[in-house]
Amino acid sequence: xxxxxxxxxxxxxxxxxxxxxxxxxxxxxxxxxxxxxxxxxxxxxxxxxxxxxxxxxxxxxxxxxxxxxxxxxxxxxxxxxxxxxxxxxxxxxxxxxxxxxxxxxxxxxxxxxxxxxxxxxxxxxxxxxxxxxxxxxxxxxxxxxxxxxxxxxxxxxxxxxxxxxxxxxxxxxxxxxxxxxxxxxxxxxxxxxxxxxxxxxxxxxxxxxxxxxxxxxxxxxxxxxxxxxxxxxxxxxxxxxxxxxxxxxxxxxxxxx
Numbered sequence: 001x002x003x004x005x006x007x008x009x010x011x012x013x014x015x016x017x018x019x020x021x022x023x024x025x026x027x028x029x030x031x032x033x034x035x036x037x038x039x040x041x042x043x044x045x046x047x048x049x050x051x052x053x054x055x056x057x058x059x060x061x062x063x064x065x066x067x068x069x070x071x072x073x074x075x076x077x078x079x080x081x082x083x084x085x086x087x088x089x090x091x092x093x094x095x096x097x098x099x100x101x102x103x104x105x106x107x108x109x110x111x112x113x114x115x116x117x118x119x120x121x122x123x124x125x126x127x128x129x130x131x132x133x134x135x136x137x138x139x140x141x142x143x144x145x146x147x148x149x150x151x152x153x154x155x156x157x158x159x160x161x162x163x164x165x166x167x168x169x170x171x172x173x174x175x176x177x178x179x180x181x182x183x184x185x186x187x188x189x190x191x192x193x194x195x196x197x198x199x200x201x202x203x204x205x206x207x208x209x210x211x212x213x214x215x216x217x218x219x220x221x222x223x224x225x226x227x228x229x230x231x232x233x234x235x236x237x238x239x240x241x242x243x244x245x246x247x248x249x250x251x252x253x254x255x256x257x
Contacts, residue, residue: 122189124212125167125253128196128232129155129219134257135229138245151243152195152233157219159228163196165210166250172238174202180231181223184216185238192249193238197231198223 136154157163169188177183180197184204187193200220204210221228234249236242247257 121212122168123253125250125255126164126213127155127250127255127257128163128166128194129157129161129230130164132156132161132230134247138247151240152197152231153246155219155230155232157228157230159200159218159220161219161230162215163199163217163219163230164213165216166194166255167212167253169194169210171204171206171208171210171216174205174208177223179224181225182217182220183223186210186216187238192244193235193242195231195233195235197233198225198229200228 132155134153135156136150138150138153140150142150165186167188167190169186171184172187172193173183173185175182177185177197180195182199182202183195183197184199184202185193185195196216198220199217200222202217204216210216219228219230225231232246234244234246236244250257
């Protein structure tokens with residue numbers, strides 16, 4: 001019996017057509033960089049390609065195709081890992097920047113708090129003898145005072161009672177002061193002056209910085225006095241005669257008397 005070769009749409013693709021399709025696929029892979037040195041030896045081992053006169057026919061074995069797929073997968077995995085590494089690097093850099101900003105903010109807040117605390121300390125005022133009271137008021141008249149009236153106030157205090165600076169300042173006088181006996185004069189932080197007279201002992205020296213509530217001496221009865229007490233004055237300058245009302249001065253700075 002004679003067999004007739006199939007024709008038309010049911011005809012099986014010939015070797016040339018199959019080879020051409022594979023050649024097109026390999027060409028695409030080669031152009032994308034997937035088929036490189038890996039595929040070349042395998043292709044070289046194949047039988048010489050048949051020539052149609054127009055299109056070269058290349059036979060691509062399953063082993064080579066698998067190796068090409070593996071190489072492509074490896075390249076894809078390497079790209080994925082590189083992208084993840086870049087993302088981690090960016091996240092770490094962002095975390096470092098955030099930490100640096102937070103640290104800077106914390107330092108600024110700490111410095112601000114320190115400045116505020118220092119400002120409050122410098123502006124704080126206290127009584128020269130805590131718990132004491134004024135026994136002789138300001139401008140009280142009498143022959144005992146050379147000016148004819150009291151230029152300060154007297155705080156009741158037994159001999160040896162601790163006397164403290166009413167605020168922050170610099171000691172400008174410390175020692176004997178004539179009728180005031182042993183005295184201390186302090187230039188206050190706000191530019192005014194305070195004087196502490198008739199002390200039994202002096203615990204500071206000229207030029208020394210003092211803080212509010214710091215002990216500067218002990219009360220006594222040195223100088224022109226009739227008994228132990230503390231003579232306290234507030235002045236606009238270090239000179240005698242520039243006195244202010246001491247009680248009003250202390251109250252204006254927040255001291256309750």
